[in-house]
Amino acid sequence: MKIVKHRLFWPAAALVTLLIINTIANPNFARVTLQDGQLYGNPINILRESAPLMLVALGMTLVIATRGIDLSVGAIMAVSGAVALTILDASENPGGLGSVAVAVVVAVLVGLVLGVWNGFLVSVLGIQPIIATLVLMLAGRGVALLITGGFITTVNSAPYKFIATGYLVVLPVAFFIWVAAVVIVSVLERRTALGMLTEAVGINPEASRLAGVRSRGIIWTAYIASGVLAGIAGVIFASNTMAADANSAGYLIELYAILAVVLGGTSLMGGKFSIAGTVIGVMTVQALNSAILFLGVPPAQAPVFFAAVVIIVVLLQSPRVHSYGRSVGQLLGVGVKPTREDKKEVAA
Amino acid sequence: MPLSSPCQYGPVDAVKPIVELEGATVRFGAFTALDGVDFRMFPGEVHSLMGENGAGKSTLIKAITGALPLESGTLLIDGDPVTFPTPQAAQRAGISTVNQDVDLLANMSVAENIWLGREPRRFGLVDNRAMRHQAREVLNSLAVDIDPASILGGHSLAAQQLVAIARAISVDVKVLVLDEPTSSLDTDEVAELFRVIRDFKERGVAILFVSHFLDQVYEICDRVTVLRDGARVGEYLTTELLRIDLVQKMLGRDVAEFAARERVIEPDMPADPFLSARGITSTPGIADADVDIAAGEVLGLAGLLGSGRTELARALTGVDRPEDGILRIENREKRLNSPRQALSLGVVYSPENRRTEGLVPELSIQENIVLALQAQRGVMRRIPTARQRELVISWIDALGIRPADPDRKVRTLSGGNQQKVMLARLLALSPRLLVLDEPTRGIDVGAKVEIQNLVGDLADNGLAVVFISAELEEVLRVGDRVAVLRNGRVAETLPADSLNADILLALVAQPDLPEA
Numbered sequence: 001m002k003i004v005k006h007r008l009f010w011p012a013a014a015l016v017t018l019l020i021i022n023t024i025a026n027p028n029f030a031r032v033t034l035q036d037g038q039l040y041g042n043p044i045n046i047l048r049e050s051a052p053l054m055l056v057a058l059g060m061t062l063v064i065a066t067r068g069i070d071l072s073v074g075a076i077m078a079v080s081g082a083v084a085l086t087i088l089d090a091s092e093n094p095g096g097l098g099s100v101a102v103a104v105v106v107a108v109l110v111g112l113v114l115g116v117w118n119g120f121l122v123s124v125l126g127i128q129p130i131i132a133t134l135v136l137m138l139a140g141r142g143v144a145l146l147i148t149g150g151f152i153t154t155v156n157s158a159p160y161k162f163i164a165t166g167y168l169v170v171l172p173v174a175f176f177i178w179v180a181a182v183v184i185v186s187v188l189e190r191r192t193a194l195g196m197l198t199e200a201v202g203i204n205p206e207a208s209r210l211a212g213v214r215s216r217g218i219i220w221t222a223y224i225a226s227g228v229l230a231g232i233a234g235v236i237f238a239s240n241t242m243a244a245d246a247n248s249a250g251y252l253i254e255l256y257a258i259l260a261v262v263l264g265g266t267s268l269m270g271g272k273f274s275i276a277g278t279v280i281g282v283m284t285v286q287a288l289n290s291a292i293l294f295l296g297v298p299p300a301q302a303p304v305f306f307a308a309v310v311i312i313v314v315l316l317q318s319p320r321v322h323s324y325g326r327s328v329g330q331l332l333g334v335g336v337k338p339t340r341e342d343k344k345e346v347a348a
Numbered sequence: 349m350p351l352s353s354p355c356q357y358g359p360v361d362a363v364k365p366i367v368e369l370e371g372a373t374v375r376f377g378a379f380t381a382l383d384g385v386d387f388r389m390f391p392g393e394v395h396s397l398m399g400e401n402g403a404g405k406s407t408l409i410k411a412i413t414g415a416l417p418l419e420s421g422t423l424l425i426d427g428d429p430v431t432f433p434t435p436q437a438a439q440r441a442g443i444s445t446v447n448q449d450v451d452l453l454a455n456m457s458v459a460e461n462i463w464l465g466r467e468p469r470r471f472g473l474v475d476n477r478a479m480r481h482q483a484r485e486v487l488n489s490l491a492v493d494i495d496p497a498s499i500l501g502g503h504s505l506a507a508q509q510l511v512a513i514a515r516a517i518s519v520d521v522k523v524l525v526l527d528e529p530t531s532s533l534d535t536d537e538v539a540e541l542f543r544v545i546r547d548f549k550e551r552g553v554a555i556l557f558v559s560h561f562l563d564q565v566y567e568i569c570d571r572v573t574v575l576r577d578g579a580r581v582g583e584y585l586t587t588e589l590l591r592i593d594l595v596q597k598m599l600g601r602d603v604a605e606f607a608a609r610e611r612v613i614e615p616d617m618p619a620d621p622f623l624s625a626r627g628i629t630s631t632p633g634i635a636d637a638d639v640d641i642a643a644g645e646v647l648g649l650a651g652l653l654g655s656g657r658t659e660l661a662r663a664l665t666g667v668d669r670p671e672d673g674i675l676r677i678e679n680r681e682k683r684l685n686s687p688r689q690a691l692s693l694g695v696v697y698s699p700e701n702r703r704t705e706g707l708v709p710e711l712s713i714q715e716n717i718v719l720a721l722q723a724q725r726g727v728m729r730r731i732p733t734a735r736q737r738e739l740v741i742s743w744i745d746a747l748g749i750r751p752a753d754p755d756r757k758v759r760t761l762s763g764g765n766q767q768k769v770m771l772a773r774l775l776a777l778s779p780r781l782l783v784l785d786e787p788t789r790g791i792d793v794g795a796k797v798e799i800q801n802l803v804g805d806l807a808d809n810g811l812a813v814v815f816i817s818a819e820l821e822e823v824l825r826v827g828d829r830v831a832v833l834r835n836g837r838v839a840e841t842l843p844a845d846s847l848n849a850d851i852l853l854a855l856v857a858q859p860d861l862p863e864a
Contacts, residue, residue, distance in 0.1 A: 193722045193730040196715055204708045210667060210699060211720040211773065212688035218727070271710050 010317040011265050011280045017316075018284060018309070022291045029294055038167045042294055050286040051164070051174035052077065052233035052250070054279070057257040058178075058185055059226030061278045064261055065202045066219045067270030068122060068129035073230040073257060075140025076114050077250030080107040080234030082144040084160070085153045085244035094157040103160065108231040114140070115227015119220035137254070144246035153244040164239035174236055181229060186275050195273075198222065202270030260285050263313060284313065364427060366391050366554045367412055367443070367523055372421035374407050378762070379790070381407040383578045384421065389523060389554040394545060396565045396586070397558045398598055399575035400653055400818040402790055405558055408575065409525055412556075413445045414438035442522030446512045446529055454501030454508075459483035461500050462515045486514045490544050506537035513544065524548060525556045530564055542568050560653040562591060563859065576600045595652065595857040599820055621676075622812045623695070623781055625664060628673035633659025634836040637673075641781060646803060646813040648827025648844065650820055650856055656836035657816050658700050661785045664814070665697035666690030691720060694780030698770050698787055700816075702763075706770045709759035713749065714740040716758050717772045724777065743772035748798065764795025771802070782806065783814040788822065800826050820852045832856060 022029040032041035056073045063070045084107035091099035114136060121132035166173040189195035200208045201215040208215055230250070237249050262268060263284050264277030288309055292302045315321050365388035374382040382404045389395050397405045410416035412423060414432025422429050425441055432438040435445070452461045459480045460467075468478040483496035492510050500508060509529055516524060526545075530538050545555055545568055557569055565572065566586055574581040574597045581597045621640035628637045634656040641647050651657045662668040664675070666684030675682050677693055684690045687697065699705040707716055717740050722731055731739070740754045747768040749761075758769055767787055774782060784803065788796040803826050807813050815826050823830055824844050831841045832855045840855065847855075 191730065192728050193725075194727050196711070196719075197723065197727060200708045200711060200715070200719055203710045204704075206705050207708050208719070208723075210687045210697065210705055211723055212686075212691040213719065213723040214688065214727075221727075 007265050008274065008277055008280065011263055011277055011284070014263070014313040014316050015280050015284045015287065018287050018291070018313070022287070022295065025295055029291070034170070037170060039170045042290060044172065046283065046286050046290050047175045048164075048172035049174075049290070050282050051178045052237045053253060053256055053260065053286060054178040054282045055181055055229040055233040055236070056226075056250070056253055057260040057278050057282050058181055058275065059222075059229035060254075060257040061261050061264075061266055061273050061275060062185070062189075062198065062222040063129070063226050064258070064266055064268060065198050065270055065273035066222050067202045067205070068219065068222065069258065069268075070118060070133045070223060070226045070230075071130065071254050072114065072118060072133040072136035072140055073226060073233070074250035074253040075137050075144070076111050076227055076230035077234035077237055077253065078141050078144040078244075078246050079114065079147065080111045080231040081238030081249045082147040082153070082244040082246055083107045083110050084235050085155050085238050085242075086147050088155045088157050088160060089153050094155050095159065097159050100157060100159045104163075104235050107235050108228060111227045111229075111231015111234065112224060113227070115224040115230075116220075118227060119223030122223060123216045123219040141246050144244070144249070148244050148246055152246075155242055157242070160239055161242055162239075164236050174240075177232070177236065181232070182275060182279060185225070189275065194218070194221065199271050199273065203272070256285055259310065263310075263317070265317070363390055363392075365389060365424075366426055368422075368424040368427075369408070369412060370422045370424070372408070372411055372423070373419045374411060374416055375419050380578050382411065385575065385578070385580045386583075387412075387573055387580065388583070389556060390571070391522070391554050392549055392552045393571055394549055394555045394557050394569045396569040396572040397556060397575065398560075398565065398572055398594065400598055402577070403575040403598070404578040405575060406527070407578070409445065409527055409556070409558065412438070412523075413443055413525060439519055442520055443525065444516035444519060444521045444523070445525040445527065446509070446516050447527050452500055452508060452512055452515070454499075456500060457497055458487075458494055458500050458503075458511050459496035461511055462486060462496070462518055464515070482518075483514070486518045487511075490514055490517075490547075492544075504537075506533045506540070509533065509537075509541065510544070513541075517548075521548075521553055523554045523556070525558075527558045528560070529557070530559055530561060538564065562594070562652070562857070566591065574598055591859075592854055592857045596853050598652075599818060599853070622678060623664065624676040624679075626674045626676075628660065628663050628670045628675070630659055630663045630668055630670040634663060634670075637663075637833075637836065637838045639664070639831055639838055639841070641812045641814060643780070643812045644807055644810050645828040646807045646815050646826055647841075648823035648830040649814060649816040649833060650823045650830050650852055651833030652856060653818070655833040655856075657833050658785055659836070660833065660838075661697060661783045661814060661816055665695050665783050667697055667699075688723070691724060691777060691779075694778070695783070696720075696774040696777060696779040696781070697783045698767075698774060698785060700785040700789070702766055702770050707758050707766055710757060712755045712757055713744070713761070713769055714754035716769050717743055717776060720773050721776050739776060740772075743776060747772055747802065762791070762795075764791035764799070767791055767795070767799060771799070775806075779811065781812040781814070783816075785816045786818065787815070788817060788819075820856065821849050824849060824852060834858065 029042050032039055032043055056077070059073065060070055084103040087103040087106055088094045088099060093099055118133050118136060121127045121135070122129050162173060164174050168176055189198070197213050197218050200213060201218050205215060234249060238244055260281035261278050262281070264274055264279070264281030266273040266277055288306060292305060297305050367389040369385060369387040371384045371386065372382050373380070373384055385404065385408060387408060397408060399405050407416065411418055414435045414437050423431065430441065432441070453464070462483045463479050467474045468482060469475055470478065480496045487494055487496065490510060490513065492514070494503065494507055494511065500511060503511070529541060533541065545557065548555055557565070559565055569586050571583065572586055572589065572594065573583045574594065576598060620642065622643045624640045626638050629635050637656065637660050639660070649657045649660065659668065663670040666687045666689055669685060675684060677695070682693065684695070690697070703709065708719065714736060718731055718736050725731065737754065743749070744752045744754065749765050749768045749772065758766060761769065787799055800822065803813055803815055815823065817823050824847060827844045829841055830844050830847060830852065832839045832852070834856070
């Protein structure tokens, strides 16, 4: 019973169920093969392709914990990808490690600057997060187009391509990048006081102010982190396509990131957040996307299929549905007695 | 169920109450907001509901206007038992409410606000012309000159208040409930409102006028019901109830045991105060308040609701920035721009609304206790987990926080234990001045006495303490000196030993004399 109480139980259960159903529908779904010391297969693709969404959702988790939202992450991805490829394109030696390093660092710094801008609007000027980040969401792609001069810049650079498609040991580089990001963010949040203070500010801003918490800095940090992570995501995305497409890079990713955060059990009301939950949420979204491709759902029906599964997963996690489930169980004489804690959740 | 009232007389024997509440009980979880309350209103009468914060005034209003269901008890309208499932149902029965905060839409027109939700229609569409016309009629009946087509937000608060009343009376109104209608009005605007109220009274409308301004209650009300801690103290005619008696009934007396404290004999003003404030002004609330607090003493702040006691506490602790005045801490002039700055000077504040302004309910006891200390150390210098644990357990033991589980969410604790968590957070900072705003409100008697004793111990150990309470006896028991607040000013400061509850009551309730 205790495991059911854990707040990651339902998100994890939803993910596992999804994977099991996919595997039953087509056993090839779970097949992993080793070729030349590198792992291939659908599960590996999921790990590789989830990198941009994972990075963006990680930042989104921190922003949502402060009761905010960052709609600009997709646009930041477009800008950072455009910056990276434009630098490479202009460099004398696009295939050189030096130019790739410069391109990546500058692109990520641009993400940081855009995060600073968002955080400034929200924490210093007090603009509502949805509006503050909407500015960049709309303007950012324009900036990206400006950078690429309105063209889809394409570059040939083996080291740059390596970021999204290369392998380290037996697993994709992109996978190692997001794992590193998850570890770094987790350590920063839980080994410093940032996590607790972020939750306090997200749950009760006034009480936090009276307790002397510098909420401005904490909220600002969340948007900066989101900007940096979106910048890295943009670099990876551009590396995957090797083309800076201002319109399609990170298109709608902000919404998928919000979805992943919520699927991972972090409330949009702010406060308590779970990085592990977000990882599970991203995996769920990615597994679903992959299932759509793999199971051959016709493209025209894919959005509906996606939406239907999301609704089922969200319902599975809803405390209210759990309590209905329990009452039905009790009627059938198989249920467990609801605890006081659950009742409160339902009442709330 | 007969009214167990000390006052049984209606206006005339033949007049029957239009609203009657018998044995009304409302609970929120373990907290009883209304406890078997009887209440009645007569047509053509202005009735006032009096009580301190948390006495149950708002709950009673919600109970008769359909905003809250009764757990037990009966509501009778014109002698017939009724239940209002929604506020709309109450409104259809002729009961209209104007809430404390004008809950209208500032960006819509006056006419739209008056008819919102029940717009006159023509062919299924809103008939704007009829709406404006009817709005003008309603406003005219109030003798108010406001253009119905104008945007509400452009008007003064007083005018908006009148629009809210117009909205309330645009149905056939029998009972009009006005919850703190004058809190943001100036003298002329209040006079205008009273003219409207008297007009309704003549038309036989029963009016419930809730205000914490005693002068206004005595000016406009015929009858007053006093509530305290969710129970009815009694129903009285204003002409037969002395002001001081009313205040006494509102504040009540507490009989809990209290360990008598050895009092340090203090001069009226300490020679060497830790904190000294002069001419503190912060509108609304306090005007030109002076106060001194020395290390090792408890300064009790006594005053009615609206006297500025909370505002003074907030101005002294950096929570609100006063517009004017000088604050000296250990003889050095300081400007407190934020709570953070006050905390770094050892000035800490426990807010009146601990649930909304003090605690972070979804975090654990441990996180709540270390919050301020951690905020002071900064984000990067996290207090090591083991050290946090040790600290929190020592505070749980010292203050007797129950359950003694550091990981328990603060939301699930009782009021008394929540207050202790709040105190532990502040004491963990090793403060110099502790400002406690109503630390014992809404907590059980046992915890209350514990907190009172704790305050005494802290002062004995050299802490300066400001103790605010609506209960005068508590202020007298805990305080070494008592500052009496009236109309946002410290009217006088006296040694607690020279006072008793009756004298203090007289001081608190005294109408302020015009300036000499």
